[in-house]
Amino acid sequence: MTSMVGLFLVLAVLIIIPAADYVFAAGDEPGEYVDRRVLIWNLFFRMMTVAFTVGAVVSGTMIWLVWRFRESHPKATPTPYEKEGVW
């Protein structure tokens, strides 16, 4: 449990706190002329990069899981639960 708290602390320091800080610091100055084309399309491309990266990792993991843990895999072994027949 302690290590999980540690993991979340590390994540918070690395990502969550800087992201929140970034948001609260932005946009306080009055009325800048911004180019909405640039802002909106850049946001779109950043989000698409994240979406495709996450999509690739998730689908890659699923494909690997199905390939590696199929019954016919040379290194397939029953899990402890299957071996004992107790769940």
Next chain:
Amino acid sequence: MGGHSNWPEWIYIGIVIALMTWVGAEAWNVERLVEHIPADAEVIKVTGQQWFWSFEHEDGTKEIGELHVEAGKAYKFEIYSKDVNHSFNIHDYVVLMDAVPGRVNTVWFAPDKAGEHDIQCREYCGLIHYNMRGKLIVEEPSS
């Protein structure tokens, strides 16, 4: 379930939370910047009705189907509808806002170069919706 480790699940949850926070922060920040209307923006009243757009400048000048603005200035559109839902869109400047009867919606933009751009209704509003178009004419700054 003795000896079963759930570390991967916690790492997965942590990564998902961090990613969602980052995505939310980025989107929120851009939205704040985009919606932050400059104090000196000129107000233009935009009225949608079947099936054309009309515009009224701050000095009372009215235009139908065409909108003349100057490069380098900021404009705030106050968008009205006289009949059904429309949506005011200047595609080249990523301006898009619904015109809803009984409501005033606002959106702003600052054209940076002289030129002509299409204005189009983006909410199906009846038989001639497809032709509910206009022209944005961005002129060189007068001063």
